[in-house]
Amino acid sequence: MNSPTIEKRRIALEEKYLSSITKSPLTGIVIATLTTFVFIATGLLPYQTLETVIGFIIVAWLAVENGGNDVSKGVAPLVSSGAAKEIVALVYGSLVTAVGGFLSIYLGIKLLKLFTGGIIGANYKITIVMALAMAAGAALWVAFATRFSLPVSTTHAIVGAVVVVGTVTYGFSSVVWSSLIHKVVLPLILSPALGLSIAWLLMYAISLLKIPENASRGLTWISSGAICFVRAVNDTPKIVAITVLVAMLPSDVRQTDSLLPMFLLVTVAMGIGSLVKGLSVTRLLSNKVTQLDNYSSVSAVLTTTALVLSSSQMGLPVSTTHVSTSAIIGAGVRKGRQAINWIVVRDMVLSWLVTLPGAGLLGAIAYYILRILIN
Template identity: 30%
Template sequence: MTETILLALVVVTALAFDFTNGFHDTGNAMATSIATRALKPKTAVALSAVLNLVGAFLSLAVAATIAKGIVDAGVITLPVVLAGLVGGIVWNLLTWLFGIPSSSSHALVGGMVGAVLAAVGTSGVLWTGVVSKVLVPALLAPLVAIAVAGAGTWMVARLTRGVPQEVSNRGFRWGQIGSASLVSLAHGTNDAQKSMGIILLALIAGGAVPADAGVPFWVIISCAIAMAAGTYLGGWRVIRTLGKGLVEIDTRQGMAAETSSAAVILLSSHFGFSLSTTHVATGSVLGSGVGMPGAKVRWGVAGRMFVAWLVTLPAAGLVGALCHWLESAIGGAAGTIAVFALLVVVSAAIWVISRRKPVDHTNVNEAWDEEKGAGVEPVAATTGEAGPERVAPVPAAATASSVGPAIESVGSVSVAGASKGSVQS
C-alpha cells in the first residue's frame, strides 16, 4: 500500500514537471510570432498547445533516452525519482520567475543525476549517455541553430530587398504561422517524452512493469495532456524575453528563426537526443539578428541567458541531491511525503511572488527598455488602485523599477547574477 502511494506521488510530480515544461517553453515556438503580431497572444498559445499534444504521440526515442540512457535504472528507487523531479521543477519555476529561457530538459537531467549521486554515488550515472546525449547536443545545438537561422535570415533579406515592407510583412506573417506551428509540433515530439521516460523509470522502480518494458499508452496520453495544458497557460515572462529582449524581430526574421528551430529539434528527436528546445530557439532568434543587416542583438541579455544555461545542470542537481538527503534524514515514506509537501510550498511561494509584477497576454509586447528591462507595472484598469490581475502598461522610462532576469531581487528572493533584462508571466 505504501509503495502504491509513493508511486502515485511520483507520477503526479512527473506530470507537474511536464506542466511546468509546457508553460516554460511556450515561447520557444510562439515568442517571435507574438512579437511580430503574426498571431494574437492567446491564439498563439492555444495553437501551440494543440500541436504539442499531437507531437507527443509521434516519437518515443527521447523517452527511451531519459528512461535508460542517463542513469542506471537498476539503482533507481521511487524516492530518488521524486527528488530528481523536484530539482527540475524548482529550477523551472525560478527561471520562469525571472524570465530566463533556460532548459527544462537540462533541469530534469540535472535533478535526476544529482539525486542519483546523493543516493548511490557516481556508479549510478551513465556518464557516456550524459555526455553523448545531453552535454554534446547542449553545446552544438545553439551553435547550429545560430548558423542555420543566420544564413536563412540573410538569404531572405537579400531576396526581399526590393519588396515593400507592408507586402513582405503580410506574406511572412502567414509563413510565421506555419513555421511556429512546426516548432510546436517538434517540441511535442521532444519534450513531452522526457516525463514519459521518468514515469517509466518510476514504474520500473516500483515493480509495476518489467525493466525492459516500453512506455504504457496511459503514460503517453497523460503526459501529452499535461504538456498541452501547461502550454496553454502561456509562459508570458519567458515569451517576453525571447520575443522582445534579444532582438527586435520582423516577420522575415521570425519565420527564419522558427524554421531553423523546427529543423534542428525534429532532427534531434529522430536520433533520440535529449535536446534543449530552449537552447535551439534562443540560438535561432540570435541567428536571425546576426543574419539581418542592421539588426541589433542585445548581447547583454544573451550573456545572462548563457550563464543560466551553464548553471542549470549543477543547480538542479544540487536541489535533487538536497531533496534526497532530506528524504534519507527523515526516513521511509514520511521523508518522501515531506519532500513532496516542500515542493508544494515552494511552488506556491514562487507563484505568489510572481503576482506582484504579473505579465500576461495584455502586456507581453510592451516595448523593451535596455536600461530598465521590460518596465511594466501593475495598476488598476479603472479604479486607479494597484491590482494583481489587470495590468496597464506604463512607459518604461516612467517606472521606478523593472522586473525579470534584470531584477536583482523580487520581494525577499535574490538570484545571483540576475540583472536587468526581462519580465515574465
C-alpha cells in the first residue's frame, strides 16, 4: 500500500474521531462538569446544595452546547468566503464570544429580567425541580441538534422548556401568554423574514458600491466578530436566568456583584463550547447552504449584527440562529435560487419548528423524573 493512500486513511480516521468528539453530547457534559467544579473549588461559585450544584452543571452544559451550536452563525461567512480557515475562525469566534458574554451583564440585563420573571406569572413559585427540568430540557435539545449538525435556537429551546414545565406544574394559567406573544413569539417569527429581506437589499446595495476586495474581506472579519459578540450579549443573560432560578435567587435581583459568578460560569462554558463543539454546524452553514463571496458575507453579517444588537438593547429575545441563517440565505438568493441548497434549508426550518415543543417535551420528562428523584 503506497504512502499517499495511508496518509488519506490517516486523515479520514482523524476527521472521523474529531467529528465524533465535537458532536457528542457527552463532550459537553464533561466540559460543563469540569468547569463547574473548577469554579466551586476556586470559590468563584459558592457551594450550596447537591441540587444546585447539579443545576449549575446542567446550565453550564446548556452554555457549552449553545456555544457549539451558535458560534457558527458568526464565523460561517468567514469560512464560506475563504477569508479564514475553520480552526482560525473558531478560535476568533470563541474569543469574541467570551468578551460578549462577560459584557452582557451590563448590556443584556433586560433579557435576564424577562426570562426570570416575564414568562411564568409572579404568583407562581419556580421550584428547584422546575428550574432543573427547564435547564435539562433546553440543554438536551440543543445537544441533540448539534449532534446532527442542525443550527437551532437556544432561545426557542429555553422558552419551550420554561412554558411546558410551567404548564405541567401549575397549568396554562401560570404562563403570562400576553408577554410571551408580544415579547417572545412575535420577535422570533419576524426575525427570519427581516434577516432574509434586509440581507437581500444590502447585497444589492453593496454590489453597487463596488467595495474593493481587501476592504470587503476586512469588513467580513469585523462584522463576523460583531455577530459573535452580539449573539453572546443576547444569549448569555437567557442562560444566566436559568442559573438564577437554580440558585433560588430572587427573580428581581439587580445587583451585578451577585450575578457576576454566574455570568462568568456561563461565559467560560460558552467560550469553550464554541471552540470545541463549533465545527460541525460551521461546516453546514459555510458549505452546504450556499457559497458566499466577500460581498454576500458582508451583507449577511451586517444584517445579523444590526438586528441582534438592537433586539438585545430592547430586551427582545430574537434568535441569532434565525436571523443569521436567514441573512445567509437572503445574501445567497441574490445570486439566484439555484445558489441555495433548499434541501438543507428545509431540514433547518423543520428543526426550528419542532424546537419549542421538542425542548418542552424533554423538559416535561425531566420534570417528572426529577420530581421522583428529589422529592
